Amino acid sequence: MNEILLAFRKAFYLIISLDRELIEIVSLSLCVSLTAILIASVTGIISASLLAFRRFPMRGLIINLLNTFMGLPPVVVGLLLYLILSRSGPLGFLGLLYTPSAMLIAQAILAFPIIAAMSYSSINSVSPDIRLAALGLGATRVQASIAVVRDARYGIISSVMAGLGRVMAEVGAVLIVGGNIAGYTRVMTTTIALEYDKGNFSLAIALGIILLLISLCINSVMYLLQRRVSK
């Protein structure tokens, strides 16, 4: 029990003293995850809009695949990405393996189906009359589509938050493609796994607390949005 309390005390000290290593790890984590979410959001929302407003061959299959990939195992993504980015792989010449860019790609791949599928569902749940109403007020087809997407904005923001929650807590894929290199590709989750192996619980607990706080922030934003919708 004393050891646990001591570990927590050290963890709080690391947070309060703004430990350099801790700050570096948190900064890299946020930088990689937020960039990945930005990429996944732009591509995911555009894909969801195309699926909602256009009719084309294989559309049903794509929607089905997106829903399936929402539960994509991170280690599988990490493994496949490793094979693609490794020196002998098709994109090995890019030299991305064991770089933050590789981690960013892995996280964007994991977040994309969540954002695309949930955004599609939100856009689809908007009444078709909204699009017709916009057209009836003189909107072009693109403007009418934007009006529908805007009407689904709270659902879309929730999907982005869900995607962010997933990538922030993800460990398998970034460990495989990032390599957990100190000061370069070491992020919060991979550090927790490593420090646990080493028996150094204080840094792991400090990062765990920060992860929980980030998760709390994400959930608070989602809660506030849901309250705004229900008002």
Add this chain to the structure above:
Amino acid sequence: MNLTMKNVSKSYGGCVAIEDCTLTIKPGTFNAIIGPNGSGKSTLLRIASLLEEPDRGEVTYSDSTGVLKKDISLRRRIAVVLAGNTLFNDTVFNNVAYGLRIRGYKRHIISDKVHDILGRFQLSDRARRNVRTLSTGEAQRVVVARALVTEPWYLFLDEPTASLDPVNTELIEAVLREYSFRDGMTIVMITHNMFQAKRLADRIIFMYRGRIIEDADSSRFFTSPEDELARRFISGDMVW
């Protein structure tokens, strides 16, 4: 600007909605489309307002220069109020400003126009509220205000006062009358309220089972309808 529909037909999945409808709407007139449920009124309105394409026949808008191209500039002279709640999940102000924003008006002009129309509909104190917090009557006033603020040449309304109390109905009717008589706006309105059609319209278009049965001046239609079906509909004898 004249609206002409020639032999227009439309089906949905093999079910005929309207058939062989021919109609001319003259500028500056107030037209009411009446008829029982399922008679094709809404389909006719959506096709006339260019929201839908007919399967057969043609819809043309023309002025002194000839037939107008069905492009965005023509569509922006038309505004449509669809049946039911079609408000965006946003504030009253943003809903009413929508048509002006997509037309590229400057912010201060949008603000002036929106506040002016909200005043006419007695909604000035609701401008910053989300439309979901409004009563049915207020929401319907916003829907009509949103269309009128764009100052269209043609205004199409699908049952704009359905399920509203007399106060809200009167308010909407007064504003529509003002725009029609003062500004010469052409109005085409679907209504189930025969008294409302009588109060507002210059002309009545009576539809039954996808066809235009009678198209006449309001006074003549209600006093001496030519068609037996129209007579039975007016008298309340029609059982459909």
